[in-house]
Amino acid sequence: ATAATAATAAALPMRTGGRSSAAAAAADADDDDRRRIASSWTPAMPVSPRGLLRVALALLVSKCSRLSEESLPETLEFDGDRITAAQEAFQKITVMCACVSIANDAKAIAKSHAPSLESLRRRLDALLNDGGVRLADLALELATFTTPPPATAEDGTSSVAASAAAHEASLRRLTSEDDPDAVGLREAVRDALCARLLLGPDAAAAAAAAARVSGFGVSRDVDALAREIALGIGRVTWDVHASYYKALTIGILAEEDEL
16 A cells, blocks of 8 residues: 555656657648748749749639630649639639729728728638629628618618629629729739749748739738649649750740740
């Protein structure tokens, strides 16, 4: 009994200043991730082989129509699913920009009804992550958020319903292929994506890219898309086809010199 009591009273060995195995593994994984990013996503000049590849990928994912496997370059023939996912992410960003643009215009007209756009962005983000969302759903959310009281007009019709119809028409215009304002939104997002891909993952690059879409609240989405492209599609195709991209760049620059 005495021995048992002594054993119970004996202090357990303690380790101080160390990390648990789980914490150590997580830290090592973070270090590996940082090294991978540092080696795969370095800043690149637009006229360099890496830079031209990144610009080409940004142009590719910013296309309005979905790319078929047959229309993909041969060097990207096995990246169809990832390119489609990147296209969808790009389209979500441009739709969010269109929604915020419409909300800002509505707030400017109805100065007395100016709630924070941050809560609207969160609700729109949830809708855009639903695969079955329609422009009419987004328009109704915009109308509910931006229509000032009263909710019923003098003739008894719903002010929200009228606003939703107008917002849906605006959304269709701002997400069309040829409308000048729609083209401008896509180009702003595409330019932000290009800047992020070319300048790399550091904070200065993020700020430079965010400046191109300031006011829309989509800089984090652009960052996430750039990361997916740079470390997914871009890294893999560069590792496999770097020699081809280098030769292609030399040919393109030679043609420019001749012109």
